[in-house]
Amino acid sequence: MIDLYFSTTPNGLKAKLFLEEAQLPYRAIPVSLSKGEQFKPEFLAISPNNKIPAIVDHAPTGGGEPVIMFESGAILLYLAEKIGRLIPKEIHGRTEVLQWLFWQMSGLGPMAGQIGHFNVYAPEKVPYAIDRYTRETSRLYGVLDRRLADREFIAGEFSIADIACYPWIVPHQAHGQTLSDFPHLERWFMAMAARPATQRTYEGVENAYAPKQSLSEEERRVLFGQGTSPATS
Incomplete structure (x- = not known):
């Protein structure tokens, strides 16, 4: 089982789209960016850059401890190599x-x-x-x-x-x-x-950049005004 920490941004949807294409079992764990959940210590332990997506692969190839990853490109490459598909070996x-x-x-x-x-x-x-x-x-x-x-x-x-x-x-x-x-x-x-995998991925998903988004000042501060933590300006 793979835990997918994500929000419906383009980068978050990249990881979900892969999992749907590969038909890998996964559990989607939403991270509310506007509420600052990406700054919670438990999430930072998985994604130190406080960004989504991130994954925890509880059944890595060869067994052993779960594999924890952040950065969408690295996640795609890791998962493709895990299943031996979607990137050529040649x-x-x-x-x-x-x-x-x-x-x-x-x-x-x-x-x-x-x-x-x-x-x-x-x-x-x-x-x-x-x-x-x-x-x-x-x-x-x-x-x-x-x-x-x-x-x-x-x-x-x-x-x-x-x-x-x-x-x-x-x-x-x-x-x-x-x-x-x-x-x-x-x-x-x-x-x-x-x-079909794209349609499953985007079912019920609103465009992350659909004009015009209405944000409260607090949501704007959390999304665009943060440093390393919500308390940092």
Whole structure:
């Protein structure tokens, strides 16, 4: 059994989507970010960066003590290696998947997250930031669109690269992007959305960046004003 600590953000949904695709038994443990549950000592013992997702694998390969992990990209890689699927064993295929996994972690996620924040959550409009991150996110969408021009999935066969990227394309409207501007990406997105595991993952899930979110001052402080603990400004 795997314990999944998550919230319905793109990164949290990445881990859930993997578990649904792999059909691994898991227990979803919601973490309310707006209530500051990510700062509780028991959660920090699992995820010292006070971010979701995090997992506890109570039945690791080879037995022994449970494996505790945080960071969504590391979780996807660990789980793929655990089941021997969704990442090729052959070196060329494996490196393709790893490159696009890290591309999502270092580029698509952070940039899309920034424009999502400034478009939806920022208490005031910051034109420079909105323009900067909209343009960079558009560039990254274009990179993925070109990549998908001659292949069904990002790294050839369906893999953790697709699982990592899809949740960050779901809130494309909040990113200021129109999918029809990226026809190959749009085709891939629709195919991903039609997968049974995707539908199970997103059942009842609201878009984390759906305009316009209404936050209390306390929720805003907890989500965006914290250092290492709720007491830190």
